[in-house]
Amino acid sequence: MESQGKLYAFYKTPEWRALKAQVMHDHGNECEACAAKGKYTRADTVHHEKEVRKFPGLALTRWVQGPDGAPREVLRPLCNRCHNEAHDRCNGERRSAKKNKRKDLTAERWD
Numbered sequence: 001m002e003s004q005g006k007l008y009a010f011y012k013t014p015e016w017r018a019l020k021a022q023v024m025h026d027h028g029n030e031c032e033a034c035a036a037k038g039k040y041t042r043a044d045t046v047h048h049e050k051e052v053r054k055f056p057g058l059a060l061t062r063w064v065q066g067p068d069g070a071p072r073e074v075l076r077p078l079c080n081r082c083h084n085e086a087h088d089r090c091n092g093e094r095r096s097a098k099k100n101k102r103k104d105l106t107a108e109r110w111d
Contacts, residue, residue: 043077
């Protein structure tokens, strides 16, 4: 639980808040994933392409060098729905944890 507290504290730092605000501003506060689908949705958060827990050294990194040598942005403004999809979450839980192991009901099993 200690790492969870550190993660929460990171998202409250002035450095992260400033970087998040800059990313949101530069993208017009629009969800990048929705925009790619031709929809306009207001972004609620900035997604780290590389998870902060796994790559803490990249937590405040906005650009990395791509394989072709060109700079590539690794922070993406997303709406809550797209952010949950990016993390494979459904209502805050991992989708894999929500899988129902029970067999589906059929006419034969109803009796």
